[in-house]
Amino acid sequence: xxxxxxxxxxxxxxxxxxxxxxxxxxxxxxxxxxxxxxxxxxxxxxxxxxxxxxxxxxxxxxxxxxxxxxxxxxxxxxxxxxxxxxxxxxxxxxxxxxxxxxxxxxxxxxxxxxxxxxxxxxxxxxxxxxxxxxxxxxxxxxxxxxxxxxxxxxxxxxxxxxxxxxxxxxxxxxxxxxxxxxxxxxxxxxxxxxxxxxxxxxxxxxxxxxxxxxxxxxxxxxxxxxxxxxxxxxxxxxxxxxxxxxxxxxxxxxxxxxxxxxxxxxxxxxxxxxxxxxxxxxxxxxxxxxxxxxxxxxxxxxxxxxxxxxxxxxxxxxxxxxxxxxxxxxxxxxxxxxxxxxxxxxxxxxxxxxxxxxxxxxxxxxxxxxxxxxxxxxxxxxxxxxxxxxxxxxxxxxxxxxxxxxxxxxxxx
Numbered sequence: 001x002x003x004x005x006x007x008x009x010x011x012x013x014x015x016x017x018x019x020x021x022x023x024x025x026x027x028x029x030x031x032x033x034x035x036x037x038x039x040x041x042x043x044x045x046x047x048x049x050x051x052x053x054x055x056x057x058x059x060x061x062x063x064x065x066x067x068x069x070x071x072x073x074x075x076x077x078x079x080x081x082x083x084x085x086x087x088x089x090x091x092x093x094x095x096x097x098x099x100x101x102x103x104x105x106x107x108x109x110x111x112x113x114x115x116x117x118x119x120x121x122x123x124x125x126x127x128x129x130x131x132x133x134x135x136x137x138x139x140x141x142x143x144x145x146x147x148x149x150x151x152x153x154x155x156x157x158x159x160x161x162x163x164x165x166x167x168x169x170x171x172x173x174x175x176x177x178x179x180x181x182x183x184x185x186x187x188x189x190x191x192x193x194x195x196x197x198x199x200x201x202x203x204x205x206x207x208x209x210x211x212x213x214x215x216x217x218x219x220x221x222x223x224x225x226x227x228x229x230x231x232x233x234x235x236x237x238x239x240x241x242x243x244x245x246x247x248x249x250x251x252x253x254x255x256x257x258x259x260x261x262x263x264x265x266x267x268x269x270x271x272x273x274x275x276x277x278x279x280x281x282x283x284x285x286x287x288x289x290x291x292x293x294x295x296x297x298x299x300x301x302x303x304x305x306x307x308x309x310x311x312x313x314x315x316x317x318x319x320x321x322x323x324x325x326x327x328x329x330x331x332x333x334x335x336x337x338x339x340x341x342x343x344x345x346x347x348x349x350x351x352x353x354x355x356x357x358x359x360x361x362x363x364x365x366x367x368x369x370x371x372x373x374x375x376x377x378x379x380x381x382x383x384x385x386x387x388x389x390x391x392x393x394x395x396x397x398x399x400x401x402x403x404x405x406x407x408x409x410x411x412x413x
Contacts, residue, residue: 001305002064004039006030007049009071013294017045020302029261037061045301047071048078050281051260056082066410067091067304067313069297072284074229076202080315084381087348087408089313091300095150096292097284101227102154104283105197106162108251112195112223113138115249117277139163144193146186146209147200147228148174155197156180167192171205190217195225202229212237221248227283230254239269242276249275253283308346308385308412316348317376317383324387324412325371342371344412345386345396349405351377359384362399366391381407 001022005014007030014024022045030051031039040046040062047069048054054068056079068078070092083090111117113136122129143159145152145168156166156177166180169189176182183189186209190196196218200206210224211234218224224247226233235256241247252270258281259266270276284293303309311320324341345363349355356375363370363386372387393411400409 001044002042003045003047003301004043005047006036006039006052007071009047009049010290010294012291013047013071013298016295016298017301020306040065045069045305047297047301050074050077051258052077054078054083059083059086059088067301069301071293071297073097074202075314076229084315084378085407087316087381089304089310090315091297091304091312092314093293093296096296097286097289098150098154100286100289101151101199101283102158104253104279105151105155105225105227106158108225108227108277109143109159109164109195109197109223110138110162111277112225112249112251112275113141115275118275137163141165141194142167142192144168144189144196145180146170146189146196146198148176148180148182149199151227152197152199153177155199186214187217190214191219193222194219195223197225198228198232200228200232202231207231208234210234210238212240215241215247218247220246223248224250226251227253230256230258236269239273242270242273249277251277251279253279254281306412308344308410310383316381317378319374319376319383319385321374321385340390341413342387343368343390345388345400346410346412347384347386347400348407348409349382349384349403350407351380351382352405355382355403355405356384358403358405359386359400362396362403363388366396366399368396 003017003022003024005024006027008028017024036058040058042064043062044064044066046065049072054077059082065088067088068083068090070078073092073094075090075092078090080090115134140163142165145156145166148168148170152168156168159166160178167183167189168180169183169186174182209232215237224238238250242250255268270278300312307321307323309321310316311318324344326341347359368389368391370386370388374385376383397409397411400406
């Protein structure tokens with residue numbers, strides 16, 4: 001079982017896979033397209049972070065591939081519909097770096113209000129300016145959180161702990177934590193908030209959701225923080241708003257275009273502007289978060305490969321499975337047959353009527369009994385797992401693959 005792991009995935013996850021007996025191939029950065037296509041050619045598992053685009057072409061170039069792991073929160077770097085149609089689960093770790101991103105956000109709020117980056121830069125130039133002009137406490141200020149998911153809610157709790165008032169906007173009603181208050185729309189939040197922080201996914205609806213029109217609605221001197229996705233903010237409009245003095249500062253950890261490695265120069269309209277904090281997509285890059293993410297996604301790989309569990313997959317039906325049972329045949333002792341495990345059939349299929357009937361008929365025609373069955377479906381794809389008596393392998397697999405509805409089939413012994 002070969003796992004190709006890219007972009008400096010934490011060693012804890014690599015070691016977990018090696019302990020399971022997997023062959024692990026690593027790469028420090030995001031390979032170019034040609035190299036990536038070569039690397040996935042014989043891979044069973046592919047692990048990436050945020051820089052590697054796993055396109056339909058990449059997936060099609062990996063005939064042995066069983067699953068893709070995004071060792072981060074987002075999965076927009078993977079062609080999820082194509083992976084789903086190919087019966088390839090895509091796993092991520094949506095909660096492991098929540099605390100790290102939330103802590104960075106709170107740190108940036110304080111840094112912007114105290115103008116710490118500008119003060120530090122002056123000190124490095126040898127300038128001693130002890131003035132309090134432009135420096136403020138965060139206590140009593142209003143924080144506007146756009147996206148009240150796991151990170152947004154964590155930021156909310158931490159912000160109240162330092163004395164801030166919190167309002168938030170989300171596309172669905174959310175239970176407010178503490179004294180936070182949900183507002184009816186984005187425009188209301190922008191007008192009320194002294195600081196706006198974004199914690200939304202990259203979708204067509206969130207693309208450039210903060211542009212020139214939205215920046216004009218914000219209070220004069222307000223701050224903007226984007227630790228979500230680079231596509232969410234129009235950085236040109238933000239740079240103009242900061243230059244004009246309408247926006248008092250900003251902190252960004254994500255950008256519309258990000259270098260693929262440290263050798264590539266970072267270019268952005270926000271460089272050099274006053275009271276602007278720029279960080280290289282490190283919101284979740286703490287040792288604690290990266291270790292947690294690596295163990296989480298690698299653990300999902302192992303459970304899928306060894307057991308068939310798809311819990312945590314973002315693009316296929318989620319099925320939580322127990323360990324395979326033994327048949328009870330044989331007994332332990334010198335010269336005695338060991339008990340055999342029942343076979344487990346993992347079957348991804350197009351979700352159309354009659355699939356289960358065909359599966360049952362195929363297994364029965366080969367003389368095997370079905371001991372357990374697990375099924376979940378989405379509108380497009382179904383995932384059914386059958387625990388059956390051990391039977392002749394080749395006819396079973398051949399007949400299941402011949403079913404017109406079959407997308408992918410695998411048997412665990």
